[in-house]
Amino acid sequence: MGSLFSVSALDKGTLDQVHSQLTDKGVDPGTLKECSLIDNDRGGTFYLKYERLETVMRVWDSHCSWWSFEFERQGEREIMAIRLAQQTGVECPEVLISGQVELAGKSRHYMMSRFVSGAREDEWEDKEPPMRFAKVAVSILEKLKSNSNLTPQALVAQGFMKEGERIDQFPLPYLPDHSSVLSYLKSKAKEIGEPSVVDVVKKVEMLFADVPSLPCGPCLVHSDLHPGNLLLDNSFKLLSVVDWEEAAISDIRIDVAQACLACLDRELIWDLFEQETGMNLGDKKPWLALVALMRFMISVQIDWYEKMGKEVPDSNLSGWESLCGDAEEILIELNILPNPEAA
Template sequence: MGDATPDQLIEGLARVCSRAGLSPPTGLTRLTGGATMESWRFADGDGTFVLRRAPSLAFMEGRPYGHDVEAAVIEAARARGVTAPEVVAVLGPEDAIGSGFVMRALPGTPNPKEILEFEEPVALLKQAARDLARIHSIRPGDLPDAVPVMDYRAAIADLRQQFEEAGGDRPIIALGLKWMEDNCPDPCEPVLIHGDYRMGNLLAEAPGRLTGVLDWELAHFGDPHEDLAFGCMAVWRFHRYDRPALGLGSPEDYFAAYEAEAGVSVDRDRFRYWLIHRTVWWAMGCLKCAKVWRDGSDRMLERVVISRRTSEQELDLLMLLEEDAPDEERAREMFPVHKIPQRSLGEASDRELLIAVNELIEAIKNEVSGHNRFQLAVARNALGMTIRHFETGAFAGDWVLAQDILTGKRSLDTPEMVATLRHRALSKLSADVPKYPALAYARKKWTGEK
């Protein structure tokens, strides 16, 4: 519960509610999910509210702005007709429960698994495009000065610095960074960017109605194509890899609805640039989760597990970048992926110990509920990753190759580079997240295996 005990959280939230003219909170419940911030649902008479809160005050250090500015961004979006939640109070130091704000709960589900099965996905896609265009109608003068304007080159340099601090040894990420440096577009007129506009941060009701746009902590000013591309990344399509736009439909339908509302045309080249940029950005975001766990600012188990999802973005990134490789390299046969046999006739091996713990967690998971049950699922996921690494011997690190790519000594034109990276990407992701939908697609594309 971060910097507050359960009793302190309830007491502090009561002070917030009193200041906002609400009754004392009842039924405070931690919601699952949320890669960075905590979410708590509670009732106030006949109304339902959500507390959005940082896991610790240390977690907010180094961010460009606090929750008070994020709340102002949300309210500005609501004023433009965006289906954003109403913020009713911002936490202050006197509340003694950290940093965050309280917003009125909206109807609908954020669960991508449910939303992507709705009967009218294209209708929902068009509404999402409409809201995104309305967000992009907001300009720098409309919000507090604390909301930054992205400098594209500075953003690339920052990602490269993060890469070096994380070891600088992932060749596919190095390819992405080098490509971005070589293909960075000229700046355009900055508009408000949501920064995390994708399935998982949208609320919806069946058969296909958008009811809310959530999680505004990454809002900044920049190129509208950044938001358009982010929602089309493979990772945010979830199990609907076949529907590239938000997992709901085609890019053509998405762009057409956006263009109709915004009155501008989508530039396909800029869209591709930001698709690659944000894939690198999310790869580094995954790696950074291990850093915040190590330094103690957030010791949630979910952080270290997310760090291993870097391999998802490496596979997606390679499929995007290899379009620029020579035909002969893309046609080159890939090395076979082998599994390392695991046998032990004496004492239990490390792998077997992990399997035993995994089986125990599976046996007791029905005895717990709420967020603790979610944490048990994350724990099983972590153990599964480790067990599969024992079985495959997969690895992704190669500092020499990564540095050669960054300096231009080697590239996608280098003989066998594509085949080598395909092999490593498949091996690593097969161990980390074997159910990732893009993995089956890549395996079939590169090896013919169904």
């Protein structure tokens, strides 16, 4: 399925609206000189170069994720996650403006940030061994952990939630521990009507029988921490962590496990994080299984959509299918799913 968006989707009215919003924020970008489509994954990402400002404009479309296919608040999620991440010192895009624009016949949320001239970390993978990614990932994880115990009361105290606002109204999913994540995934499996998937969730749940709690509480987790979401300069210095739309408030071990699966050496990041923080994260197997299960749920939902004769709302379905295949392999490796070759 192709993207809904192209450069032509940004008509003069939309560009004038964005320019006006920049001006209202006290930013004078000058005349627009260049406009191009950078990426059409999960909507559209555009490069807009003005006389005095280079920007990236991201417009969201519905997309697959482990929590839902039809979540309509991707823009709010990403902006809130960036605000929380910046408070911890994590390098993030500088958000200039956000709002609603009319694209492809629908009002859609957008965010415009200052352009960062860097290369995604996966473009440099052949230059150094996995240790470089591990060190960068652990430095990010340490910063995210620094703002832990993100209870609803703490979110109110820090100005991220309004007094009296319910946590289910907050843009980010609030899943403070593994049991809440598993309960959510189990409810989704039941909603879809797949008993076999419920059994898979229960098998992962059994791995958590003796998992120790951490001295720190829930914190912001990126939920998609891999080399392709890190922008580096020519000396491999981290410039920005991007793509925060999968973010949630949960246990830091979810992000550590996500990063482990993105590294060629799965042991490296887990062990390095423990060394750098002095924390005992416990056995990594339950968390690797949980992260793989989160990815596997995307595959389950894709199958359900196709079974129901619905169009899967994602412009990058092939990329997701590859990721889901990796998740199944991990669950087979961890003896959660049966090995079809052994049958």
